[in-house]
Amino acid sequence: MKFPDPVQIAVPFFILLIIIEMVAVKRGARGAYDWRDSATSLTMGMGSTLAGLLSAGIVAGLAFWFWQHRLFDIPIAWWSGILCFVLDDFAYYVFHRTAHRIRWFWASHVIHHSSQHYNLSTALRQTWTGFISLGFIFRLPLFLIGFPPALVFFCAALNLVYQFWIHTEVVKRLPWGLEAWLNTPSHHRVHHGTNPRYLDRNYAGVFIVWDRWLGTFEPEHDDEPVRYGIVKNLPTFNPLWTATHEWVGIAKDVWHAPSWKARWMYIAGPPGWTPDGSRDTADVIRAAWEQEQAQAQAAE
């Protein structure tokens, strides 16, 4: 069975929705754009597509190899499609959480967070080095279970398309209880925040239930506006530096590391880890903030 490519179908709608959001923001809707920032985001998106094509053959080959050693014969049907979509979303959650907690994966994923804006163009700010960081390994268990590669890739593309529209400040909250189980603009704004309270929270792709279940959920607080970006925001809009800065950082750190343990931790430790604690990990930032909050409460 041949599936359509949801991303290819969605691209004209992406462009249209970005135009609509820009005009809405210009007319007073919540949100912000900067033409330089959007230029970088869109260039990163185009580069990501090209980079993905270069590695697509290897990823597909691996997928088929795992599927040949599958545990079950799962047919393509409505029920297997739903099951595959849900499990793929969980695989995305695991990937995404890892991408924030291990610097090797972060070096690739940081690109998506490197904008200080949060709008629909930010959704397209994607990595050029996903293949190098091995992000695709998180989907391999699905092939081993027995989901046909075409079905998995279709579900993954649907997941990607879903995540486009949640990158907006225009939508405040969703009605009808959808905030309880879906990843929404509000939940994902938190994920893009550098406020200590919001750091490393809400990893979900489509279903926020994974975060609620695994203790990584944080609601958006109306009295604490999200500050978007990364802990050390980039000083340039240069797409090449945006794509590679963390890899360069890893290389420099590993080169100058005082020991093999430090070399390993610079790669496999959390972003911000240093042997002397001279930089801050997300956990350190959160702990410092919690201490500050506790002191402020004690003083009241």
Added chain:
Amino acid sequence: MNWLTLVVLPGAGIALLVVLARWLGFNTQPVLTGPDEARTIAHDALVAFHAEQAAIGADARAALVAGRDGRVALVRPHGDRWIVRVANGARVTRSGDTLTVALDEPLFAPVQLKLATDAAGWAARLEAKP
């Protein structure tokens, strides 16, 4: 898939959106409203940074903020937003009341601040380790 669908059409789409963004006026430069704003920006960006004194450049487009622990934060614009760095140990050159602060960071352009008072004092603070 060919060059038209891979590069030309997406490139045209990007150009359209970027031109539209400029045309709609999304090309502003931020200006600091006062020392309080500089202090808030530095406090929000740096871990456990308790901002004290702040000095803003004459054009209100950059600032130095001294922290209680001896750190000095450099606040400068990036697009329509701000970026902040701890600037202790930066290369500082002083010409009258103008400081040029250069960090050892790729693509971080040197920042010039024309200060109303105490440029020498701020230069000394920047040279000191926290």
